[in-house]
Amino acid sequence: MPFDQYHEPPQELPAETRTFARMCASLIEEAEAIGWYEERIAVERDPEARAIMENAQEEEFKHFGMDLEFLLRRTPKWREILEGILFQPGDIVAHGEEAEEDAGLA
Numbered sequence: 001m002p003f004d005q006y007h008e009p010p011q012e013l014p015a016e017t018r019t020f021a022r023m024c025a026s027l028i029e030e031a032e033a034i035g036w037y038e039e040r041i042a043v044e045r046d047p048e049a050r051a052i053m054e055n056a057q058e059e060e061f062k063h064f065g066m067d068l069e070f071l072l073r074r075t076p077k078w079r080e081i082l083e084g085i086l087f088q089p090g091d092i093v094a095h096g097e098e099a100e101e102d103a104g105l106a
Contacts, residue, residue, distance in 0.1 A: 023070050030064035
């Protein structure tokens with residue numbers, strides 16, 4: 001069964017690029033699952049079912065974080081930018097603009 005995961009011929013891509021692409025796909029899938037659980041939790045009336053869904057959503061969030069960390073370890077500029085945005089009080093957009101400038105991207 002062929003994969004349509006790549007935009008370039010997979011055989012021409014180095015192994016580390018294919019791994020990077022897989023992790024990007026995994027990050028997207030985890031983010032989608034987090035959103036799906038949020039919707040399910042919002043409408044679920046059974047407390048026990050809701051608790052199970054909340055637990056599952058937390059697992060997806062953990063996986064999202066692990067995928068993101070993997071990618072950030074391989075892209076130091078991304079890490080530098082996110083360090084200027086994440087866990088900072090105040091205006092998120094302003095922090096993003098400043099972080100880009102600090103990283104030499106703006």
